[in-house]
Amino acid sequence: PTLDDMNDRLDAPEIHDGIRDEGGKLTLEIYKCRKPIIAAINGAAVGIGATMTCAMDIRLASEKARIGFVFNKIGIVPEACSSWFLPRIVGLPKSLELCFTGDIIDGAEAKDIGFVTNVLPAEELLNEAYALARRIAKHSPVALALTRQMLYRNSAKGHPLEAHKIDSLGMFYQSIADGKEGVSAFLEKRPAEYKQKCSTDMPSFYPWEY
Incomplete structure (x- = not known):
């Protein structure tokens, strides 16, 4: 496949089903959504677990969160449109560092770089996410x-x-x-x-x- 195929035949079955990454299909649907989306990250969010949350509007994490963009470590590249979303969240230099190193960061560092807005004890994470959703829903x-x-x-x-x-x-x-x-x-x-x-x-x- 070529870039022309992606430009001209994006929804052709052989491109849609055989070439396009599934995470990208998901995040494009998240992008089109008409309602705010809150991510509550509790535990490992590595690979697609990390990139899919980039398309969400607000990210919260628990103290157990471990987040990593590990693609280069295993010889592949970031997917799920994260090359568009991630630099808008943490800036280009930090995005390059996260992707180049593949380092796993915890909730505290994720908050320091602006990837998440708050870090909570695991038992409080969902309650905080629901409380935030209720405030927005008004x-x-x-x-x-x-x-x-x-x-x-x-x-x-x-x-x-x-x-x-x-x-x-x-x-x-x-x-x-x-x-x-x-x-x-x-x-x-x-x-x-x-x-x-x-x-x-x-x-x-x-x-x-x-």
Whole structure:
């Protein structure tokens, strides 16, 4: 297979089933997801166990976590689109170090480099992940879905004007939908009751081009 095959026949059965890495198929679906995704890493996350979490939005780890990008050690290369995600999380120099050495890092080092946001005792990990999910779930599902895609896609653009175009459309559509309820709830000092669903009520400009 050639790069032309990947560009022109990506979904042809012989490419889709015979060439494309399974982790990449998974992380591309995670990338397209309209809901925030939280990873709770408890134990070994090596190889695909590490790269699949790169596509998730928030990563928590327990004190038992061991994370490694060990591909070069066994003569292969990183997969699951991690060469796109990992440098956006920890920066290019640290990504190169992690991949070149294949070192296994613990939760504390993962937090130090920004790969995870918090390290907890193993028995508290899932409770913290669920508590964080509940906090996020109180917000507008459509606003969350748009924000998720805006941050991923706009941060990869070459000029802030591209972000401005999408920000403006997002603000316009949300201000005549869930945004009205959000402002009213804030002024009235009550919990918001959002009606929009990300499965049915995404604005017409979504999804925009990569």
